[in-house]
Amino acid sequence: MAAEIIKVKYLPELRAVANLADQIWHECFLGIITEGQIDYMVKKFQSLDAMIKQIEEQKYSYFAVRDDGDLCGYFAVKPEEDSRFFLSKLYLRRDKRGKGIASQMLGRVFEEARRHGKKSVYLTVNKYNDRAIDIYRHSGFDVVDEAVTDIGEGYVMDDFIMEHVL
Numbered sequence: 549m550a551a552e553i554i555k556v557k558y559l560p561e562l563r564a565v566a567n568l569a570d571q572i573w574h575e576c577f578l579g580i581i582t583e584g585q586i587d588y589m590v591k592k593f594q595s596l597d598a599m600i601k602q603i604e605e606q607k608y609s610y611f612a613v614r615d616d617g618d619l620c621g622y623f624a625v626k627p628e629e630d631s632r633f634f635l636s637k638l639y640l641r642r643d644k645r646g647k648g649i650a651s652q653m654l655g656r657v658f659e660e661a662r663r664h665g666k667k668s669v670y671l672t673v674n675k676y677n678d679r680a681i682d683i684y685r686h687s688g689f690d691v692v693d694e695a696v697t698d699i700g701e702g703y704v705m706d707d708f709i710m711e712h713v714l
């Protein structure tokens with residue numbers, strides 16, 4: 549059965565996504581960045597307050613993913629001023645991976661991008677997140693650039709920028 553993907557509209561749902569983000573980020577980034585950096589990034593980007601700001605001030609939309617009613621993943625997107633659509637986050641809890649749910653999520657991202665009249669979808673991915681990079685390549689993304697971003701407190705994000713032309 550297909551996973552259910554629904555735009556997050558209400559605070560309790562967003563709170564549940566924030567809790568899920570905390571869980572997934574601590575599991576998936578261990579070994580890629582330090583635990584201190586994970587804590588810092590979760591607080592800065594995925595705390596409930598941070599997510600509310602992104603939605604209210606920066607045109608982000610969050611989508612929740614449920615498999616058999618179980619909230620297990622989420623993604624966030626943002627239309628840019630130019631012809632690009634930004635896929636800001638794409639996360640699925642470990643026990644739900646490898647079942648094609650991410651492909652459904654990406655399909656919905658492409659649909660949303662087209663609905664906004666955009667010509668491409670781009671994202672940033674940690675250079676050492678090999679599995680995600682392979683999956684993005686498989687899904688039609690190519691590396692178009694790289695970026696080292698200072699996020700404060702001595703931490704940087706060392707990313708590839710990948711783009712999928714619709």
Ligand SMILES: CC(C)(COP(=O)(O)OP(=O)(O)OC[C@H]1O[C@@H](n2cnc3c(N)ncnc32)[C@H](O)[C@@H]1OP(=O)(O)O)[C@@H](O)C(=O)NCCC(=O)NCCS
Binds near residue numbers: 639640646647673683
């Ligand atoms: C990235 C993530 C969402 C992908 O979810 P997933 O369930 O593992 O992915 P899926 O099983 O749906 O696979 C997606 C597609 O990639 C393919 N794929 C899976 N692993 C692959 C690999 N190692 N190499 C190439 N293709 C691969 C699948 O076959 C599928 O394609 P298909 O639908 O054409 O068959 C998930 O692994 C995750 O949450 N990872 C941790 C968080 C993370 O790193 N997010 C990205 C941050 S930028």
